[in-house]
Amino acid sequence: MPETVSMSRQELLDEIERLRAELAQCNDRADAECAAQRAVCGQTLKVEIEQLREARENAGVVNVIVENSPAVVFRRLADDTHRLVYISENLSQWGYSAADFLAGRKGFDDLLHPDDRERVVEEIEQCQLENVEEYTQEYRIITADGEVRWVSDETSVVTGEAGQRIYNQGVLVDITASKRAREALEASEFKFRRTIEGAAEGYLLMDRDLVIREVNDAYCRMLGYEREELVGRRPHDFATLDYQRFLESGTEHPNGETIRRFEGTMVHRDGHDVPVLVNANTLLDREGGFLGNVAFVADLTEQKKALNLAAEVQKGLLPRRGPRIHGLDVAGRSVPSELTGGDYYDYFEPVDPDRPVLSVAVGDISGHGVDAALLMTTARGFLRMRAGQPGSPGQIVTEMNRHLAEDLYGSGRFMTLFYLRLDAAAAKAAWVRAGHDPALIYCPVLDKFTELGADAGLPLGVERERRYHEERGDIHPGQLIAIGTDGIWEARNGSGEMFGKERFKDVLREHAGGPAREIVDAVFDAVREHSGGVKLEDDVTLVVIKYKAAP
Numbered sequence: 001m002p003e004t005v006s007m008s009r010q011e012l013l014d015e016i017e018r019l020r021a022e023l024a025q026c027n028d029r030a031d032a033e034c035a036a037q038r039a040v041c042g043q044t045l046k047v048e049i050e051q052l053r054e055a056r057e058n059a060g061v062v063n064v065i066v067e068n069s070p071a072v073v074f075r076r077l078a079d080d081t082h083r084l085v086y087i088s089e090n091l092s093q094w095g096y097s098a099a100d101f102l103a104g105r106k107g108f109d110d111l112l113h114p115d116d117r118e119r120v121v122e123e124i125e126q127c128q129l130e131n132v133e134e135y136t137q138e139y140r141i142i143t144a145d146g147e148v149r150w151v152s153d154e155t156s157v158v159t160g161e162a163g164q165r166i167y168n169q170g171v172l173v174d175i176t177a178s179k180r181a182r183e184a185l186e187a188s189e190f191k192f193r194r195t196i197e198g199a200a201e202g203y204l205l206m207d208r209d210l211v212i213r214e215v216n217d218a219y220c221r222m223l224g225y226e227r228e229e230l231v232g233r234r235p236h237d238f239a240t241l242d243y244q245r246f247l248e249s250g251t252e253h254p255n256g257e258t259i260r261r262f263e264g265t266m267v268h269r270d271g272h273d274v275p276v277l278v279n280a281n282t283l284l285d286r287e288g289g290f291l292g293n294v295a296f297v298a299d300l301t302e303q304k305k306a307l308n309l310a311a312e313v314q315k316g317l318l319p320r321r322g323p324r325i326h327g328l329d330v331a332g333r334s335v336p337s338e339l340t341g342g343d344y345y346d347y348f349e350p351v352d353p354d355r356p357v358l359s360v361a362v363g364d365i366s367g368h369g370v371d372a373a374l375l376m377t378t379a380r381g382f383l384r385m386r387a388g389q390p391g392s393p394g395q396i397v398t399e400m401n402r403h404l405a406e407d408l409y410g411s412g413r414f415m416t417l418f419y420l421r422l423d424a425a426a427a428k429a430a431w432v433r434a435g436h437d438p439a440l441i442y443c444p445v446l447d448k449f450t451e452l453g454a455d456a457g458l459p460l461g462v463e464r465e466r467r468y469h470e471e472r473g474d475i476h477p478g479q480l481i482a483i484g485t486d487g488i489w490e491a492r493n494g495s496g497e498m499f500g501k502e503r504f505k506d507v508l509r510e511h512a513g514g515p516a517r518e519i520v521d522a523v524f525d526a527v528r529e530h531s532g533g534v535k536l537e538d539d540v541t542l543v544v545i546k547y548k549a550a551p
Contacts, residue, residue, distance in 0.1 A: 072172040078157065078165035082108065085167070093174070095144025113140035113148060128165075133157040138175070150179040202276075202297035210234050210247075210293060222276075222299050224269030235295075240265040240273060263300070275300040307338075307370065317380055322516070323347045325356045327424035331516035332543040333524060341539035342372025343485050344380055348387040356424045359387055362483040362543055363417040364436065366459075371413075378407055379415055379460075393421050393470040397432045397460070405464035414459040418483050420452075422475065422545065429481075430470045435459030439483040440505070443476065444512045449505055452481070480519065481545040482508055487538035491527045499530045508544075516544040 070093065075086040089098045100106040112120060116139040127135045137153045155170035196203045202219030206212055215230045223230070223238055236244050243264040259281050266274045277298040283291035322330040332345045342365030350357045361383060365372040382403045386396050397419050404415060416436035422429050431439065433453030441450045452473070458466055475481075484504070491499040503526065511522040520542055527540060 070174055073169075074172065075158075075167050075169040078168050082168075086169075094141065094149065111141045113142055116140050133159075138179075149174055150176045199296075200298075202295075202299075204235065204293075204295040204297065206234075206293040206295070208290060208293070210236070213292070219297060222268075222274060222297065223266060235266075238266050240267055275304045317377060318345065319347050323349045323358055325349065325358050325424060327356060327548050328358060328422065329516040329546040329548065330358070330360070330543070331520045332541070333520050334539065334541040335524065335536070336373075336539045337487070337536040342367060342376050343487065343539035343541035344376045345483075345541050345543050346380060346384065348384070357421060358424070359393070359419065359421045360483065360543055360545065361387075361417060361419050362436070362485065362541060363415055364485045364487075364539070364541070365415050366413050375407070375413060375415070379404060393419050393430050393432045394468050397434055397468040397470075398466070401434070401460040401466055401468065402464055404461040408461035414461045416459045418453070420481070420483065420545075421470075422547075424547070427475050427547075428472065429475050430472045432468050432470045433457045434468060437484070437486055439481055440508070441475075441479055441481050442505070442508050442512055443479050444509075445478060447509070449508075475547045477548055479547050480508065480512055480516070481547070482519075482542065483545075484523075484542040485539060487536065487540035488523065488527060488542060490538060491531050491536060491540065492534065493530055493532050494534050499527055503530065516546050519544045519546075 070090070072091050072093075073086070073088040074084060076082050076084045083104070084101050087098045087101050091098045091101065094111075096106060096111070109117065120137060120139050123135070123137055134154075134156045137155070138150065139153065140148050141151055142148060152173045152175045153170060154173075155168050157165055158167040158169060160166050196216050199216060199218055202222050203214075203216040204212055204219060205214035211234055212231050215227055217227075220227055220230065225238075230238075236247050239247060243266070246262075246264060259279075261277070261279050263275065263277050266276055268274050277300050278295055279298075280293065280295040282293055285291055318334055319332060322332070330347065332347075334341070334343050334345055336343065344361070344363040344365070346361050348359035348361070363376070363379060365375045365379070379400070383396075383400055386399055391399075397417065400417075408414060414435070417434040418431065418436040418439055419434070420429060420431045420439065429452075431452055433455060434457045436453075436457075436459075438451040438453035438456075441452060442448070443450070453471065455471065457468060482504075489499050489501045489504050504523065507523050507526045508519060511519045514522075523542055524540065
């Protein structure tokens with residue numbers, strides 16, 4: 001600014017105008033800057049207001065979610081008072097008011113079950129001592145109306161800038177339903193475990209590869225091994241060679257069946273064989289997913305001993321040799337599908353050697369096994385007693401039926417029988433067919449088969465007062481008579497194909513020139529070859545009689 005003392009009046013006026021212009025420019029700039037600042041401030045305030053509004057709305061949504069959820073949210077001071085500073089209103093689900101708890105009229109001790117109080121407090125103090133910042137507890141509470149409920153308490157610690165504990169906050173969730181379900185499951189599992197461990201049968205749980213994962217004491221005792229020696233191995237490792245082959249073949253799991261029943265032989269630690277009965281099952285979940293392979297294994301050692309004894313007794317009841325009657329060549333054989341069976345054959349030789357009359361009986365008790373064997377023994381005893389007395393074949397079978405009907409009443413069992421009487425001197429035959437397949441006569445001269453027994457008759461034991469009548473016919477030199485049971489022609493191979501009567505006839509025809517024993521053995525060999533090692537489903541019995549003219 002120039003010195004005003006030396007300035008003229010006009011120069012002073014000009015300077016004043018300049019200064020006024022500069023002042024106006026300064027005022028204009030100040031107004032523009034203030035407006036800009038006001039605009040920025042207004043926008044900033046608008047954003048902050050919107051953020052506050054959104055925060056308020058979000059807080060409201062959170063409150064709605066919390067208050068309408070089963071989870072009770074709380075925050076309490078982390079000091080010795082443990083005073084609540086917040087607890088959600090949905091505490092009302094247990095009959096309490098959040099206001100009462102916040103005002104101190106109610107406290108945690110009022111909620112906690114007395115029997116759990118000491119444990120819960122000790123757990124909290126231990127977490128504080130170990131500086132645990134997050135922990136979960138399960139305990140019981142008592143609702144306002146006295147009901148006991150289980151809750152899960154998930155608590156976390158809020159710390160300050162200096163690391164000091166300020167708050168403990170968390171969530172309480174009612175887990176009563178799941179707790180009871182878990183307790184019921186645990187009780188059921190405990191009962192299952194006790195049942196399995198106390199069972200007399202061996203128990204195995206295996207994976208897909210049949211590797212043992214669990215085993216009970218009974219199975220350990222059965223094989224003489226400790227549990228640790230069995231887990232991680234397969235049953236195959238303790239099986240006989242034949243049983244190993246059976247297991248490896250997959251035959252025990254036909255057509256993908258989940259439930260199987262089969263027998264095998266294990267090897268005890270000391271080397272002796274242990275016959276077993278296995279009931280196996282593949283466990284699946286509801287969606288069909290694999291859970292495991294389970295097997296219950298029964299030791300059959302004692303049963304097998306008893307069955308072997310019964311089999312020996314039954315075998316001793318069958319004829320030890322063929323009858324020695326001039327003009328007749330007779331041979332028979334019976335093989336049960338199990339150790340004992342229900343098939344039966346017998347010879348009744350003449351008392352008078354001057355009159356060579358032979359009676360032959362072939363019978364089949366329905367079913368097989370021990371019960372069928374016992375019934376067969378009963379039938380044999382009566383028939384042997386009655387056949388030694390006078391009477392026609394029809395009379396003998398009629399009285400046998402009356403006797404069996406009393407023994408079989410209500411059991412659902414019955415017996416088929418073919419009873420044949422041959423008079424070699426007179427070349428005559430008389431027979432009764434009681435529900436049994438007809439006998440076959442083969443004539444090598446004519447190469448022709450004929451069936452004996454047009455009338456099938458009713459099986460024995462069905463109708464007590466049923467009367468049976470014999471049929472009669474002639475026999476000729478060179479003819480052979482074959483009386484068998486359906487176990488021969490119904491024997492199946494691995495494909496399910498039956499042996500059939502045509503194969504049976506082919507074997508009889510092929511070996512007709514040989515002795516009766518050779519013919520019988522040839523039939524059994526053919527059945528065995530056809531079966532290919534498949535276990536017989538039924539007993540197999542055959543009697544062959546070759547007739548030669550008497551002098």
